[in-house]
Amino acid sequence: MLTLSPIVAGSAGTPVVFNENGDAPGRYDIFQYQPTNRSTAEYRVIGSWTNKLHLKVEAMRWKKGDRSLPPSVCSIPCRTGERKKVVKGVPCCWHCERCEGYHYQASEFTCELCPYEMRPDVNRTGCVPIPIIKLEWHSPWAVFPVFISMLGIIATSFVIVTFVRHNDTPIVRASGREMSYVLLTGIFLCYAITFLMIATPDVGVCSLRRIFLGLGMCFSYAALLTKTNRIHRIFEQGKKSVTAPRLISPASQLAITFSLISVQLLGVFVWFAVDPPPHDGGLRRAADPGSVVGTRRPQV
Numbered sequence: 488m489l490t491l492s493p494i495v496a497g498s499a500g501t502p503v504v505f506n507e508n509g510d511a512p513g514r515y516d517i518f519q520y521q522p523t524n525r526s527t528a529e530y531r532v533i534g535s536w537t538n539k540l541h542l543k544v545e546a547m548r549w550k551k552g553d554r555s556l557p558p559s560v561c562s563i564p565c566r567t568g569e570r571k572k573v574v575k576g577v578p579c580c581w582h583c584e585r586c587e588g589y590h591y592q593a594s595e596f597t598c599e600l601c602p603y604e605m606r607p608d609v610n611r612t613g614c615v616p617i618p619i620i621k622l623e624w625h626s627p628w629a630v631f632p633v634f635i636s637m638l639g640i641i642a643t644s645f646v647i648v649t650f651v652r653h654n655d656t657p658i659v660r661a662s663g664r665e666m667s668y669v670l671l672t673g674i675f676l677c678y679a680i681t682f683l684m685i686a687t688p689d690v691g692v693c694s695l696r697r698i699f700l701g702l703g704m705c706f707s708y709a710a711l712l713t714k715t716n717r718i719h720r721i722f723e724q725g726k727k728s729v730t731a732p733r734l735i736s737p738a739s740q741l742a743i744t745f746s747l748i749s750v751q752l753l754g755v756f757v758w759f760a761v762d763p764p765p766h767d768g769g770l771r772r773a774a775d776p777g778s779v780v781g782t783r784r785p786q787v
Contacts, residue, residue: 515536516532516535518530519531519533519547521548522548561579562581562583566583567612569586569592570586586598591608591611591612591613592611601614605617621687636681640679644675646671650668665737670710674707680699684696684700693764697758701751709747717735
């Protein structure tokens with residue numbers, strides 16, 4: 488049987504040993520390519536390997552002579568607001584993707600969409616309510632229309648009160664008392680709609696806008712049309728005979744007027760059925776959630 492001495496000295500005086508596989512352990516010198524003072528570069532020994540690593544960290548040089556150790560990883564950690572997109576087949580490596588638009592970082596690997604009335608926060612780690620721009624009551628764009636509307640409402644109310652006080656006088660009765668009240672109601676609604684247009688939009692306000700925005704003009708035009716038609720038919724009938732035409736009494740005039748107004752209301756109710764006012768008051772998202780705010784559009 489062949490036997491080996493446990494320790495045999497080599498020509499350099501170092502022991503010769505073998506592992507369990509019969510292989511000699513490796514001995515390596517570790518070199519680093521370093522710049523020199525002569526604006527050149529050369530390989531320099533910075534350590535060795537003999538059964539274990541012997542490394543002279545202080546002798547190592549990196550870019551521009553920096554001695555700090557550079558990171559040696561497949562992927563650096565993602566920043567806040569970025570998700571990890573793992574490289575297929577290499578689970579320890581990934582690409583960092585920023586959560587864009589209205590998405591926020593829900594977990595380490597996913598981005599999710601914020602609710603409709605919210606936008607991502609600065610770090611994109613959660614959602615915050617979208618600031619809403621609307622016409623404020625103290626804005627100059629609101630103060631002037633409100634002032635004009637108040638003058639119109641006061642003037643219209645004064646005329647209505649005057650008509651009521653002199654309701655049975657010949658002048659009021661000759662002017663078409665019932666149609667005058669309908670006409671004044673329409674004028675009053677035209678001025679009053681200003682306040683609904685400035686109010687904060689919600690389901691109730693948007694619904695009232697749809698109803699009353701055209702209703703005031705409908706009252707006025709229906710009353711004027713009915714009065715004009717009545718006068719025209721009276722004069723035309725007078726050319727033919729001395730008998731009065733039909734449907735010229737106050738009750739008939741009111742029935743004709745409200746029949747015309749009902750067409751407007753029917754159209755509005757059909758609109759409600761086909762396109763109900765949104766629960767968010769018509770909120771519109773901006774293209775860039777970080778630089779601008781949302782606005783609400785009137786649902787009329």
